[in-house]
Amino acid sequence: MTQATNQSWGGRFSEPTDAFVAAFTASIAFDKRLYHHDIRGSIAHATMLARVGVLTDAERDQIVTGLGEIEAEIERDEIEWSVALEDIHMNIEARLTDKIGVTGKKLHTGRSRNDQIATDIRLYLRDEIDAVAAELARLRHGLIELAEREAATIMPGFTHLQTAQPVTFGHHLLAWQEMLARDHERLLDCRKRVNVLPLGAAALAGTTYPIDRHVTAELLGFDRPAENSLDAVSDRDFAIEFTAFASILLMHLSRMSEEMVLWASAQFDFVDLPDRFCTGSSIMPQKKNPDVPELVRGKTGRVYGHLMSLLTLMKSQPLAYNKDNQEDKEPLFDTLDTVKGCLRAFADMAPALKSKPESMFEAARRGFSTATDLADYLVRAGVAFRDAHEIVGKAVAFGIEQGRDLSEMTLAELTQFSDAIGDDVFEVLTLEGSVAARNHIGGTAPDQVRAAASRARDALNALKEPNHVA
Numbered sequence: 482m483t484q485a486t487n488q489s490w491g492g493r494f495s496e497p498t499d500a501f502v503a504a505f506t507a508s509i510a511f512d513k514r515l516y517h518h519d520i521r522g523s524i525a526h527a528t529m530l531a532r533v534g535v536l537t538d539a540e541r542d543q544i545v546t547g548l549g550e551i552e553a554e555i556e557r558d559e560i561e562w563s564v565a566l567e568d569i570h571m572n573i574e575a576r577l578t579d580k581i582g583v584t585g586k587k588l589h590t591g592r593s594r595n596d597q598i599a600t601d602i603r604l605y606l607r608d609e610i611d612a613v614a615a616e617l618a619r620l621r622h623g624l625i626e627l628a629e630r631e632a633a634t635i636m637p638g639f640t641h642l643q644t645a646q647p648v649t650f651g652h653h654l655l656a657w658q659e660m661l662a663r664d665h666e667r668l669l670d671c672r673k674r675v676n677v678l679p680l681g682a683a684a685l686a687g688t689t690y691p692i693d694r695h696v697t698a699e700l701l702g703f704d705r706p707a708e709n710s711l712d713a714v715s716d717r718d719f720a721i722e723f724t725a726f727a728s729i730l731l732m733h734l735s736r737m738s739e740e741m742v743l744w745a746s747a748q749f750d751f752v753d754l755p756d757r758f759c760t761g762s763s764i765m766p767q768k769k770n771p772d773v774p775e776l777v778r779g780k781t782g783r784v785y786g787h788l789m790s791l792l793t794l795m796k797s798q799p800l801a802y803n804k805d806n807q808e809d810k811e812p813l814f815d816t817l818d819t820v821k822g823c824l825r826a827f828a829d830m831a832p833a834l835k836s837k838p839e840s841m842f843e844a845a846r847r848g849f850s851t852a853t854d855l856a857d858y859l860v861r862a863g864v865a866f867r868d869a870h871e872i873v874g875k876a877v878a879f880g881i882e883q884g885r886d887l888s889e890m891t892l893a894e895l896t897q898f899s900d901a902i903g904d905d906v907f908e909v910l911t912l913e914g915s916v917a918a919r920n921h922i923g924g925t926a927p928d929q930v931r932a933a934a935s936r937a938r939d940a941l942n943a944l945k946e947p948n949h950v951a
């Protein structure tokens with residue numbers, strides 16, 4: 482009795498795959514998003530095979546034309562994806578064979594789905610990395626511009642979420658920018674390890690055909706062929722690295738989100754988030770909720786989850802390819818979708834933040850934020866720092882009792898705590914004097930913020946555009 486078995490590998494099978502097992506093991510539902518990169522990889526492979534004489538030029542041309550038509554069919558949504566054909570590779574190959582006959586069956590010469598999928602994901606991820614890098618750059622540019630506009634806007638700086646010392650809003654924004662600059666570096670560094678060609682590793686051991694992997698690497702814009710065939714088909718470090726980058730980035734975005742949510746509250750009232758980034762409440766007519774930053778804060782968790790999934794997926798896997806690896810795609814794809822969405826929202830929203838300078842200033846003024854400046858003043862007048870700390874502590878306690886800031890006390894009131902205080906003390910007790918005095922690289926003085934913004938812009942502009950074959 483003959484039963485139909487799988488057309489790609491059914492030769493040694495005596496019964497067809499169980500229908501549930503076929504659906505359970507198929508990846509077409511999610512790997513179809515790799516179609517463009519799968520076709521690009523196949524075109525490069527066929528081109529290389531013709532160059533080394535394994536295919537004729539006529540066969541290559543038939544394959545290349547057929548694949549081009551299939552890509553157009555996919556884009557017009559005319560392809561019916563088949564679960565029986567398991568994955569994107571076999572769906573495309575079967576369609577090619579329908580179209581061009583036996584030559585279509587030659588495309589898979591000298592390769593395996595193991596090196597093919599590893600190549601597809603790298604090609605796909607490389608393009609996505611470039612899109613992520615562009616959004617990251619857009620967000621960084623927006624923050625730098627906003628920081629320049631807000632270089633002299635005074636707000637309270639916090640430790641333990643308690644008012645600590647006055648800072649400038651521009652300085653705070655540039656702190657965010659620094660986090661993103663490190664993320665950007667991590668991303669571009671990860672890209673180097675993504676950009677290595679697995680194709681040619683075949684199933685695991687390489688192939689007996691006289692392939693030229695340098696040709697394929699060059700056609701696809703990879704820096705070099707992977708060194709070791711066993712490693713090439715099994716390595717998923719690059720996906721883990723990207724997801725680690727994404728986790729750190731989302732952690733940073735969650736911190737910025739948290740601050741935006743706090744600042745937009747009536748209790749802080751430091752910023753206004755434009756209405757287009759907020760939503761209302763169906764029951765409380767007065768509400769304007771900062772949904773975008775809240776959602777970005779929330780999405781951080783799923784990206785951390787994907788990092789754990791991928792690390793655990795690879796844990797203890799023996800060489801070389803294992804079907805486990807098919808589970809790499811959904812976490813990676815969802816990480817990409819999440820990161821791109823969050824960055825887009827942030828790049829649109831962050832530069833549109835409207836500061837409320839009076840209310841920021843008032844908050845800084847209320848919090849005895851120039852207490853350290855008074856202590857430093859006393860040290861300059863010859864008082865030991867510990868004694869100065871004690872003196873200022875007493876002055877603050879007096880201020881709390883009186884409901885007045887240090888700068889609102891009279892000279893006579895201040896001198897009861899120390900006779901080292903003179904009438905020049907008021908210069909250091911003002912918020913403007915306090916921030917302007919922190920005038921060194923990395924400090925919060927408005928001039929330093931402007932200089933730092935300009936250095937940040939230069940560094941961002943100096944990042945080389947990654948170049949590869951489109």
Ligand code: ARG
Pocket residue numbers: 508512568594595598804806807808
């Ligand atoms: N769908 C598979 C994956 O995503 C492609 C490689 C399959 N290779 C195999 N020998 N079954 O990993």
